[in-house]
Amino acid sequence: MFWSQACFLIWASSSLVAGQESRYCSVDEIPPTYDIYAWGAQRSIISDVLSEGEGHDDIEAPQGSRFTSFRVHPTLEQELPVFITEDYEQDRLEHIFIVIHGRLRDGDAYWTTMNEAITAARGNGSFDLAENVAVIAPQFLSAVYNSGQYTAQQLAWGEVNAWQAGSVATHPARTTLSSFDALDGLISGFTNRTQYPQLNNVTVVGHGGGGQLVQRYAAVGADFSRDVHVRYVHGDASSCAYFTQDRPYVDYDGLIEPKCEFNNTWRYGYDGYTRADGTVENIQQYFLQYVTRDVVSLVGYQDEAASGDESCMARAQGGRRRRDRNLIWYRYVNTLAGTDEDLSGLPGEFRQLTDWSEVASNSSNLRLVVVQGADHNLERLLQDDTAQRAMFNDWDIGVGWRPAD
DSSP: OOBOOOOOOOOSSSOOBTTBOOSSOEEOBOOTTSOOOTTSOOSOTTSOTTOOOSOOSOOOOOTTEEEEEEESSTTOOOEEEEEEETTOOGGGOOEEEEEEOOTTOOHHHHHHHHHHHHHHHHHHOOSOOOSSEEEEEEOOEETTTTTTSSOSSBOEESSTTGGGGTOBOOBSTTOOOBHHHHHHHHHHHHTOTTTOTTOOEEEEEEETHHHHHHHHHHHHSOOOOTTSEEEEEEESOSOOOOSSSOOOBEESSSEEOOOOTTTTBTTTSSBTEEOTTSOBOOHHHHHHHHHHSEEEEEEETTOOOSOSOOSHHHHTTTSSOHHHHHHHHHHHHHHHHTOOOOOTTOOOBOSSOOOOHHHHTTOOOOEEEEETTOOSOHHHHTTSHHHHHHHHSSSOOOOOOOTTO
16 A cells, blocks of 8 residues: 555645645655565665764754754745744845755755855855845755754654655644645745745755755745745756656667556656645646746756665666766657756667647746756855856856766
């Protein structure tokens, strides 16, 4: 039997109302005991093996930040713990950077990395960086490994990687709030013009496991005030949520198309991602949101290690290298949308790919930033000029390096 967590569907806006705690859907995920490694491995990717992460000691805020909590919604008690810049001025705040950690749950390190990148960008002087900014690093706590480190109202997840796919928290008991809801609540609070009258930009950055969350959130997340621009940057994710059942042919001594029993099950596709009434949401609408929002895919070209999600479903997205999976994702989105983007040098081959060009009007806002000398390391990625433009410039971030160069 698949694990599932009921939730309540509310209005299409990001607002939550009492008694209807989540705008997101029931999610049937891959059973944790199933051996999903079709190519010889013996671990389940849902297992805690190699996924304990860090953060087992007392939580300490890096210098320049404080550790606090934000209520996910004013009418609810549940809170999301975060590291946040300690000295920002609420009525002058112009830009917030929400940076999401990977499977190690080291939000403090991610806060420091982003804060240092902003400091370096100010010294450079060539970016469209607002004067008044704040960095926020959510902490998606484990109910297993962080036991005793969270309060009665702070959200925590029983499976250490479940938050990456937008799953519902297991603490507090009987909560129906997911990691998607947590981001909705966090962003909604800061886009409130009464509370933050000068805020114009929100940049949501996720790397690794955080990249998985941001990629999916860019497709299914709420819309916010038109007065505030939101950019989504997902970096070096082990997998993406494919909108269709198409998968690339990959060269393993001859082109093959991997087949997996759970290939299209949520988090890898949209099977099982259903409305509270049991019906399936229009996946084309998620695709349209993804290609019309301001989304950047950040890829370290040296991210070649066979680590992270090595399940059959993840490998079906482009082999063992995270780099290849993310480059193929860019090919997939542009081909599905029917754009005229130059995809020369990108790996992967799609045969008889579904045509959703009418849905996307033959266009996609997704931008690709490839950092030639970076592996699976956000700090190294943010040293690249094009990656910095993706973080700090309004729209023109340039093309940057391409594999065909």
